[in-house]
Amino acid sequence: xxxxQKKRGASSPEVxxxxxxxxxxxxxxxxxxxxxxxxxxxxxxxxxxxATQLTKLQEKSLVNYLxxxxxxxxxxxxxxxxxxLQLGDKFATVADIPLFLEKHKIKVPENKRNKITSSLRxxxxxxxxxxQDVKIALRKANQLKVNYSAKPKAE
Amino acid sequence: MARxxxxxxxxxxxxxxxxxxxxxxxxxxxxVTTQIVEDKGITVKLPPWSEEEVDPTQLKTRNVFSVLVNAxxxxxxxxxxxELNDLRERAKEFIMNPKRREDLSExxxxxxxxxxxxxxxxxxxxxxxxxxxxxxxxxxWEEEAQRKYNxxxxxxxxxxxxKEIKGRIPMVLSEAEPxxxxxxx
Numbered sequence: 001x002x003x004x005q006k007k008r009g010a011s012s013p014e015v016x017x018x019x020x021x022x023x024x025x026x027x028x029x030x031x032x033x034x035x036x037x038x039x040x041x042x043x044x045x046x047x048x049x050x051a052t053q054l055t056k057l058q059e060k061s062l063v064n065y066l067x068x069x070x071x072x073x074x075x076x077x078x079x080x081x082x083x084x085l086q087l088g089d090k091f092a093t094v095a096d097i098p099l100f101l102e103k104h105k106i107k108v109p110e111n112k113r114n115k116i117t118s119s120l121r122x123x124x125x126x127x128x129x130x131x132q133d134v135k136i137a138l139r140k141a142n143q144l145k146v147n148y149s150a151k152p153k154a155e
Numbered sequence: 156m157a158r159x160x161x162x163x164x165x166x167x168x169x170x171x172x173x174x175x176x177x178x179x180x181x182x183x184x185x186x187v188t189t190q191i192v193e194d195k196g197i198t199v200k201l202p203p204w205s206e207e208e209v210d211p212t213q214l215k216t217r218n219v220f221s222v223l224v225n226a227x228x229x230x231x232x233x234x235x236x237x238e239l240n241d242l243r244e245r246a247k248e249f250i251m252n253p254k255r256r257e258d259l260s261e262x263x264x265x266x267x268x269x270x271x272x273x274x275x276x277x278x279x280x281x282x283x284x285x286x287x288x289x290x291x292x293x294x295x296w297e298e299e300a301q302r303k304y305n306x307x308x309x310x311x312x313x314x315x316x317x318k319e320i321k322g323r324i325p326m327v328l329s330e331a332e333p334x335x336x337x338x339x340x
Contacts (some may be wrong), residue, residue, distance in 0.1 A: 021174035049279040051286040053293055054195040064254035094274075120198065122192045124279035127226075128272050131281075132333050139204040149196040154329055 033084040040089035043067035049124035051150040062116050063147075064104040066097070068130055069123035078121060081128045095128075121149040190288045197282065197289060203330070218260050221269045224284055226275030239283060246291035251326065256293045263295075271331040292326045299324060 046069040057063050067086040071079045077089075085092050095143045105113060116139060122131055137144060222242070223231040230237045232245060249330035250266045252259040260266035268288055272281055293308075299320045308320065 017172050020238035021178050023181060024175055024178035028178055031185050049282050051197055051282055053197055053286050053289040055198045057194040069339055122278050126278045128276040128278060128281055128333060132274060134217040135201060139201050144201045146199045146201055149284060
């Protein structure tokens with residue numbers, strides 16, 4: 001009997017929690033590195049259609065985003081309800097595309113410039129007219145790699 | 156006596172238990188504010204801009220698979236109304252022409268798919284049609300890869316094999332200028 005009592009006295013039951021913050025910090029850093037903060041506020045309603053033959057965009061720094069859709073309700077008073085183009089965080093017209101592409105291009109190292117992709121995030125309900133105008137502007141600016149953004153289709 | 160008490164104070168540690176809570180708070184903040192952006196889509200290579208129009212009448216009609224999507228989102232494939240669901244199979248049959256039919260393409264390298272839409276066509280419909288046409292080529296490449304190299308067509312495949320497959324079945328999808336029907340004002 002005395003044997004058991006001796007053992008109980010010798011062990012210290014407390015587990016050290018000092019390393020817990022380190023573990024949590026590691027998780028935190030992981031999420032901070034993996035996620036990308038969206039840099040521009042979306043002023044349009046963009047609901048991309050779904051498709052099956054998708055490819056993933058590789059390097060985020062080599063992608064520029066062009067949004068097309070109807071303005072959100074709070075901007076409709078100023079900008080109307082017809083589909084508009086958004087570059088960066090402001091409304092734009094097709095004529096602004098070359099400058100926008102050039103601004104993005106100078107940030108990219110020269111050896112990677114031919115890999116720049118334009119991601120077209122277009123609302124499914126938009127008609128092809130404005131999309132066609134944007135495509136012609138891209139072709140004229142010699143930006144030929146285009147990605148039609150789409151959601152994977154559940155099958 | 157005083158010396159002993161000071162040494163006792165040195166042994167005291169800051170309680171680090173609450174550090175975990177602070178870190179958790181930060182973690183949850185980041186989890187809530189960031190949104191993981193879905194960055195997937197159909198990658199397309201646009202043709203370079205040129206002032207002169209390509210004249211499609213020079214091509215033999217049997218080598219051209221014309222797809223027209225009108226402002227009412229209806230499909231016209233080779234001058235006949237068609238359904239979106241049949242499009243992939245028909246495109247595959249047209250490209251490969253396994254039965255050597257007179258009205259389908261002579262060989263895969265000569266096959267051209269011509270896609271035309273109105274300005275009033277819905278973007279969603281257009282993308283679905285494009286998806287089906289790309290799907291037809293993807294499936295053909297997959298079949299070719301399985302037949303020739305006995306492995307799936309994927310990113311892991313060596314570049315020269317991919318080039319070989321794409322050389323046999325090149326994807327030629329030309330998009331004509333759209334007609335101006337049904338433009339939204």
